[in-house]
Amino acid sequence: MPQPADRPDTPAAPKRQLTLFDSTCIIVGIIIGAGIYQMAPTIAQGAVCWWGVLLIWAVGGVLSLFGALGYAELASAYPQQGGDYVYLSRAYGPWAGFLFGWIQLAVVRPGDIAVMAFAFATYAQVIFDPFPGSSGLPTQQIYACGAVGILTAINVLGVREGKWTQNLLTVVKALGLLAIIAVAVIAPRTAASTGVSYEFPLSVALILVMFTFGGWNEMAYVAAEVNNPRRNIVRALVLGTSAVTVLYLMLNAAFLYTLGYDGLAASEAVATDAVSTVFPKMGGRLISLLVCISALGAVNGLIFTGARISYAVGADHRVFQGLGRWDQRTGTPLRALLLQGVLAVGLIVLLGSFVTAILYTAAAVYLFYLATSLAVFVLRRKEPRVDRPYRVTGYPITTLVFCCVCVFLIYGAVTYKPMIAVASLGIAALGMPLYWKTRQVPDRPTD
Secondary structure, eight states, X not given: OXXXXXXXXXSOOOOOOBOHHHHHHHHHHHHSSSHHHHHXXXXXHHHOSHHHHHHXXXXXXXXXXXXXXXXXXXXXXXXXXXXXXXXXXXXXXXXXXXXXXXXIIIIIHHHHHHHHHHXXXXXXXXXXXSSTTSOSHHHHHHHHHHHHHHHHHHHHHOHHHHHHHHHHHHHHHHHHHHHHHHHHHXXXXXXXXXXXXXXXXXXXXXXXXXXXXXXXXXXGGGGXXXXXXXXXXXXXXXXHHHHHHHHHHHHHHHHHHHHHHHHHHHOXXXXXXXXXXXXXXXXXXXXXXXXXXXXXXXXXXXXXXXXXXXXXXXXXXXXXXXXXXXXXXXXXXXXXXXXXHHHHHHHHHHHOSOOOOXXXXXXXXXXXXXXXXXXXXXXXXXXXXSOOSOOOTTTTHHHHHHHHHHHHHHHHHHHHSHHHHHHHHHHHHTHHHHHHTOOBOTTOOOO
16 A cells, blocks of 8 residues: 555655654653653652662563554554554454544644643743733643644754754753752652652552653654665664663652652652752752653654554545645645644644643554554564564563553553543544545555
């Protein structure tokens, strides 16, 4: 199945202009958002002890790498825009790809962008509040909408502008993490806190860890724009996931060294607490600036990759046909970018404040992770003659382990917050009637 833009009536097509460094920055930039700063204490509570903290973060990194290996095989074998959409369509039929594209377009992607934009707004308000004394609601909405609007505009200008923005934000946030680690190590150790309430079970802690590692699969969505995809897709997935794992382990080890386990588990602003021991007056603002940069890097990466999913779905399905065009002038999926930005801004206006949508999206997201990972097995049997420049290391064990983890996380999300999980799955199911009432765009080659 060729790229959507390979059709003769399509005015422009994606160009291979993302280097290995660009690709790795996309992965690292999306993974490292605001989650590591906000969720480290909660995850520590579920881990129960200091060595459990390091273990659960290490396990999260290894499991994410197992999942990334499966995506690496699929992305190098089918280096087309759309990622999961392409693999699910080929493995199970067009309906599966449509459902994935539907839930990404309608809920998951604009929701993720809105959440990260609110994270940016929350910390940007600490640095400068144009409406002091107010409830903070207008300020957060203005900051969040502004971030989405500006970054969408940058990505509309062209792929080069989008990737340079991503590279800069990723490098700065990585250096910021290393700076926090260095400060935490030299900081005086504080007395251990007591009376921590361990209210989160291990399953929820693992869901939060895996969410914090979320983003390693984003490389698959821009596969058609990667230089030398046979090699660089695999390299970027492995390098990006491994680099984030090392950074997360170092950061949590630094927190444990400075604050102790109880201090980490009880902290409400763990990075600020660690840095303030050395910079008591400036610590809060420094951390707020770093979180802002981290959140912006995640927002930009989500905008960059998310529009490629809508573009791929629009090229195949008439109901979204307007999104399946690559703009000749800008060299970007212009309409998909604009619609995605409008949906994200709409959610920001409607929600009105920072909303954590992890458990809301977890069941649906990991259901598709599971289906895509199983597609490795299905497509090896269904399309054995397709050239696979990379085959999963440790196959089938590594892929099966990740599939089992997906089942466990789906179960954990449903049992912990059943109504929220069922709601997200229900919205995904609404895509089926929409699919039945439409048909694929005619004259689209299937092979």
